[in-house]
Amino acid sequence: MAHSVPGWRNAAAVVATTSLLAAGVGIPGASAATAPRVDLRVLVVDNGDSPVQAITAELKSTGIPYTRVNLDDANRPTIDAAFLSDTVGGTPRARYQGVVLPNEAPFGPGSAEQSALETYERTYGIPQVDAYTWAHPGVGLDYTSEGGWAGSLDGRAATVTDAGRASRFGYLDGQFAFEDNSASTQESYGFVARPRAGYTSYVDLPVPGGSGRGSLVGEYAHEGRRELVVTFAYNQHQRQFRVLARGIVEWLTGGVHLGRSRNYFGVHIDDVFAPDSRWDTERDCTPGSFNCDGGDGARAEPIRMTAADAEYAEQWQRSSGLTLDMVYNGGSGEEWKEANGGTDALTDRLVADRNAFRWINHTYTHQYLGCLQDTSTVPWSCAKNADGTTRYLSRADIAAQIRDNHAWAVARGLPVQRDELVTGEHSGLRTLPQQPDDNPNLAGALADNGVKWIASDNSREPAQRPVGAALTVPRHPMNVYYNVGTAAEMVDEYNWVYTSAADGGSGVCENHATSTCLAAPLDPATGYASHIVPQEVRTALLHAVGNDPRSHYAHQSNLAEERLLYPVLDQVLADYRALFASDTPLENPRHSAVGTELKRRAAWQTAVANGTVTAYRIGTTVTVKAPRGTAVPVTAPAGTQKKLALGTAAFGTPYAGARSAWDTPEAPQSALTLKLPS
Template sequence: MTHRRVPAALSAPLSAPLSALTLALVLTACGQGTQPPTTADAPPSPAVIDEVTVVRAPAEATALPDPRRSALLQAESADAPAARARLGTAYVPQGQRLSAQTLPAGAQTNRVALKVLVLSSGEGDFGLPEARNMLGESGVPYDVFDASTQPLTMDALVREDGVGRYQGVILTSSALLMQPDSAGLVPSALDSAEWETLFEYERAYRVRQLALYGSPGTVPEDYGLRAVAGAETTTTSMKPTAAGRGVLSDLTGTVIPVRYAYTYPSAVTSVPGVSTTPLLTDPSGRVLGATSTSSDGRERLILTMAQNPALRHSQLLSYGLVGWLTRGVSLGEHRRFLQVDIDDWFLGGDHYNASTGQLYADPFRISGNDALAVRDQQGWIRSSFPVARNFRYAMAFNGGGARTDVATLCTTLFTGFAKDSLSSASKCLNDTFDWVNHTKDHLRMDVMDYATANSQLADNFVIGSRMGLNMSRNSLVTGEHSGLGNMDPTDDGTYNDSDVNLPKTDLGLERSNVNLLSAATNNGIRYLASDHSVKSHWDASCPTCGVPHPLNAGVFLVPRWPNGVAYHVTTPTEATAFFNSVYGPQGRFPYFPSNLTYTEFLDYESDVALNHVLDGGAFPHYMHQPNLREYSWGKSLASDWIRALLTKYSKYTTLPLSTLRWDDLGPYVERRTQEEKAKAAGLLTGVYDRASNTVTLQSAAPLPYTLTGGNSGTPYGAQRIQKGTVSGTLTVAVTPR
């Protein structure tokens, strides 16, 4: 059979142009396979590779950049808001809206709700995105209070029953600065009476205050720091002090870059009644972060550099700052993950020719030796990086390309004699990886009848069972993430098995294929992988949530991150040649001033991936089987990418990275989504009692809860994390930090 040639991946048009500041890689979703064979065991007969007849996974469709990649590029710019966030000469207006308010008669000062108050200076507040992001990563409930439009009263801080409404307070900037007035001075969004009201609440209820950014002085209060005149910068670095290591407990002590953020290096000054402890210092020993105790005993923490959710220093500080603010007791958890999916196992796929910029005539399929090498590389990753001790690849497999009648071979000495060395090695690796249904033949499922969809899912499970694969049974990755509404609007289903890359439009989940959804649920599948680069496939309001499918309550979507290791490259030369053909100075979308080397390519790609990992979502990154080729002893593009990511991650933090099988990953994301939505709606709440060191949880209906700081929880990082279900009320013992 002659293979149908397909256009180079970039020949598929993008649905929107890319600007220089929204540089992104060509983000690929899986291609699809050829006609299904007539029996579950017998694959069709196109080309012979590695002595087995295989189905070829055809060209991948290009997709728009994922939003987090664009956010990173926009944040890391001299023109970014954080880089331009200079603070003017601040003043606090004299109280006019109200007088300073005292505590109510029934104040229960030992009891506070497990929720954080974010005080914002209103429209254009550059610190608000980071406040939202850091709390969202940790699952901590919060309210945003626009201090520019509404008065801050004691009623806003204390409930009618006397319980404090908030366990912590975040100031987006230390003085809540607004736009300059006619004299060029910058007023605070709170007047003097409102500041006094806030301070009285913090003092009485012993609530900590975190200022995400400030130029230390005396307005609205004195932290015992003074900005060093002339030291302002947008490029520096910071290192935690011994005290900083105690607060920011996951940090290794390595120098952290502070770039693209306006910064006010400061010095400690003696102030009567104020005790100041530096946490972070720059190379000259000047203070970039400190805790201080006010003369009335309130605990405060201030940072002197601007923040942005995509900046490295903001992401690395987030875990420790939230832990300090909440005293280690909070609803939710901050957990980090390393999930890597490899799509198209058993299929041959396109192979990029670095010399011509086209595709090789023959598809590429990894060999049994490559597969065994992946096992060894996975073991090396586990042993080399303590933060990733339980790392495991998830292999999304297409059984239409497998041979179930082969012997099991676990050594490279005999793979050359196998009928199909990849199938033989896969039988040996049945418990080494998490095996996930990727459909039998990788067909496009946007427009497909129920019978075909059902066969593609059911037959693939049958083949996996005959191969002895330890499969995740409740999960599915469709080819190209197809069937979920990101599709050619004119597709009539005629070319479901075609190699042609049709232009795609995000038509929304409402245009999903209901036949696919029904086939999934009828095969015991609840969790479908979706594409994080497609707007309708993820929840922008909740950075760690999945998406319940609007057309079928039995289906829940888990978004996956694309990356810049192209689907059809097998060596460093191929990977960088393709990347440079897109973003090099002569590329289709020129961005970099010179072509990147492989080392530079990995550095850039691992930066993007590190941002995703630090976000705290359990979303997998996905690659493709050609990326597993052992191009040099012990090396593949996939393992190079993981090593580069883990080298950076381990440089800065010791917080362990969890890896879940898809059978556990889907339920985890769904559970977290249910909790986050319940907390946002006020259906799941908690109150911390300082006198008894207990938390009382409350819900109107049975709901899962996750509590950081519970005494009987499982250790993770510096805290214990306790999980359970609450209906009505439940009291849990906790240990604050």
């Protein structure tokens, strides 16, 4: 059984107790008519273990203010009544709406700090998350020796119970599997145990080698307190945590909190209309590149989509429900057309289907927009002026690349936005080690063309930053190479990068601390499907379910020939839809919307860090004050109303069973005020 009848009764009793506490019953100095003020902030008690750090990362990503107490810090504050609560304007105040602990009693059972914390939770109805603990009666579970089990959870399928879906995990579709990425490494350890009275299981699985089901996540209601008990170890990068993270945070905050979280997946297709060079499997390099001897491109046909590939892309979009962003080089297409008899069926097809896709300016001919490259050495270096200063492409030349490509698109009716730009190879921006600074002519050229959002490579620069008046928008590179059209070519290059020199590879993986060599080269016939696709799917899906709006990028070559990108995209979408309910769809924002989201998050984090945000709940009223002009992220239950200057309006937009938005007060209001449903 996922729960017992006494457990449901106990949980109902706690809900009733919480309602009484909200009315002021049992709170020192409060009357029955005075509800306490509960600040929208979380207390995190951190012992350095990965489960606490994972939840902390989720709080930060969502935008929820939190106070961290480091148990390893000899100068940390003492957890006592004065630290946890006080009175503001005669109203009792709970400083924290929820508490995250490494386990059920990190200060020691019966200790002064543990007792102060438990009294605080009991008095104000504050929930507690036990980030990771073992199964025992102190957390409402039988010992694993009593019909339970403890061991590796790798590859095992867990289920969200009916009670879990009715609580805060209803955004999940039912089942999810624990990751099992390596047969030689234990990735997840857990305790699977039977609930006792007062415990309601939210996530369980069949007891391995036994009978019945045992809990992994559940709520333990006892002595006027509520704990969310997690009995498996995890870190923030594991899929099992990522899919449960939203529910943990919503349970912790009662579904009312600052911050906003969505799941995102966008894919940019670079170099559209341009050909891409092909990997040479004999010389293990790309003809035409600076480090490929004799690389004039003559030995390998370039890779370019055909009209049939374009038609397939449009059909795939309709069947998959995901819109691709076509990052185009109009001038490169014109050059191809001129060199191939004056006709180009690919361009004709894509222009005919122009409204099916989104379009982003990628410069007219993909020219390198940074320093002038001296290719007489490998790797290349920046050319120098006579006085030793770096020679850069001029502002006029950069502006022309942007302007001419935009004009080309407008002339053909492509729905392109002037303020969005992706430069070829993210050039113009600093490129280490050769060009440590942006091209000083770049910012002016962006301003000349009204560009507000310029793409950057997230693997190099994950943080958004200004380039003059514009802002960068980091993108995730996909590990499906730009210079391959077939699976065999992809595997050949992958083997060159990721196998040791002894196995015929480049040995690069042996010389970089962040790389890992393959145990053996992949089979050219099967390696792409069996190894590379699952690896790339896992990475992309972790981004998608991590509240990360950054788009991924691949290249037009990956939609050509064997169309290598589609197996990755299909599996990401299939895995996602198997995990999440229909009210939690993948959002697919365009380039400028991603930039706006990142800009808002940065401003919000700054306001929170500077202590200029005040947010609290009194009864069913939520009040948030922030610096004027700062958009405020808030999540609240369905039915929440926003107070207007005159009257009210429904708050937010629906997602994952709740409503959320970036919002601001209406003039002349100084605070954002929400009325929660009764």
